[in-house]
Amino acid sequence: MSLTEDQLISALQKGDEHAFKWLVDTYQHMVYNTILGIVQHPQEAEDVAQEVFVQVYQSIAGFLGKSKLSTWLYRIAITKALDWERHKKRKKRFGNLLFWSTNTTDAIENCADFEHPGWQLNNKEMGIALFKAIQQLPVNQKIAFVLHYTEELSYKDIAEIMAVSIAAVEGYLHRAKQQLKTALSTYQQ
Amino acid sequence: MTDKTQSSIRETEIFWETMPHIQRATMPPYFYTRLQAKLAKSTQKQNSVTNQLWQQMIQPKMAAFIFTFFITIQMLIFANLQPTATLSAKSNRPTLEAFAEEYNFTFSSYNYTKK
Numbered sequence: 001m002s003l004t005e006d007q008l009i010s011a012l013q014k015g016d017e018h019a020f021k022w023l024v025d026t027y028q029h030m031v032y033n034t035i036l037g038i039v040q041h042p043q044e045a046e047d048v049a050q051e052v053f054v055q056v057y058q059s060i061a062g063f064l065g066k067s068k069l070s071t072w073l074y075r076i077a078i079t080k081a082l083d084w085e086r087h088k089k090r091k092k093r094f095g096n097l098l099f100w101s102t103n104t105t106d107a108i109e110n111c112a113d114f115e116h117p118g119w120q121l122n123n124k125e126m127g128i129a130l131f132k133a134i135q136q137l138p139v140n141q142k143i144a145f146v147l148h149y150t151e152e153l154s155y156k157d158i159a160e161i162m163a164v165s166i167a168a169v170e171g172y173l174h175r176a177k178q179q180l181k182t183a184l185s186t187y188q189q
Numbered sequence: 190m191t192d193k194t195q196s197s198i199r200e201t202e203i204f205w206e207t208m209p210h211i212q213r214a215t216m217p218p219y220f221y222t223r224l225q226a227k228l229a230k231s232t233q234k235q236n237s238v239t240n241q242l243w244q245q246m247i248q249p250k251m252a253a254f255i256f257t258f259f260i261t262i263q264m265l266i267f268a269n270l271q272p273t274a275t276l277s278a279k280s281n282r283p284t285l286e287a288f289a290e291e292y293n294f295t296f297s298s299y300n301y302t303k304k
Contacts, residue, residue: 024221032216046217050227057228118212126209150211174198181204 005069012060024053027070030151031077037146038081040114040131048084052077067160074161078143118150126187133183141176144169 003011003022011019031052036045055076063072119127134142143162147153155173159166245251 028216117214
């Protein structure tokens with residue numbers, strides 16, 4: 001099954017199951033990788049990806065087609081991932097107070113040493129340090145870096161997704177790269 | 190842009206060019222099956238919440254309560270108009286100036302020293 005974007009959107013808006021399956025099959029890795037870069041936990045990233053597609057299914061009727069479908073999907077994925085992160089931080093804050101909630105601390109500890117599945121095996125420590133440093137970046141820098149580094153998107157595409165100018169993306173990426181370079185300088189041979 | 194800034198940018202770019210590239214992670218298998226289950230659950234939940242709310246709304250007791258509540262609110266609004274009229278009447282009471290005028294009294298002319 002191969003559809004043009006307009007045909008796909010039209011079929012989705014009519015509630016076509018096959019079109020939805022095609023959408024999921026086509027975009028699942030893109031959505032998953034974006035979320036994984038932000039959330040840094042494979043299981044949680046899958047849960048968030050599920051939420052993204054549920055939202056897509058429920059709100060496709062309201063999609064006006066002003067932007068590309070992939071841009072819209074990226075925006076939903078980023079929003080959901082950031083919401084999840086905020087929720088996690090809130091849980092952590094209260095988890096410190098409510099010592100009986102053991103599940104919350106488990107999830108947080110698991111994220112401490114995140115190993116990206118796509119990272120080269122011969123430099124594990126550097127990969128862990130990189131994603132730990134990404135987690136410390138300000139939100140805009142983090143989004144721009146994840147989209148550029150893991151998704152290999154162009155500055156123009158990133159600017160469209162983030163709804164900012166290309167110059168702003170350049171600024172975010174430069175600052176992120178500088179900050180990460182400082183964090184990783186000890187691992188560089 | 191100064192030379193220092195330019196060299197810093199160049200340094201950073203060189204650093205990132207030598208960094209290993211990351212490969213895209215693949216979604217765990219059977220994602221669509223799990224997604225369908227979640228979607229069904231979500232739709233069911235949404236429907237049940239909407240249905241419950243609607244069913245409650247059209248129950249005679251609930252409808253009567255909403256009607257009574259609406260009437261009470263309306264009555265309260267009308268009842269509150271009355272005190273507004275009294276308030277305006279109260280605002281007409283003699284001020285300090287009127288008092289001073291009536292009794293030919295000024296604070297500046299009053300002798301505060303103990304007699």
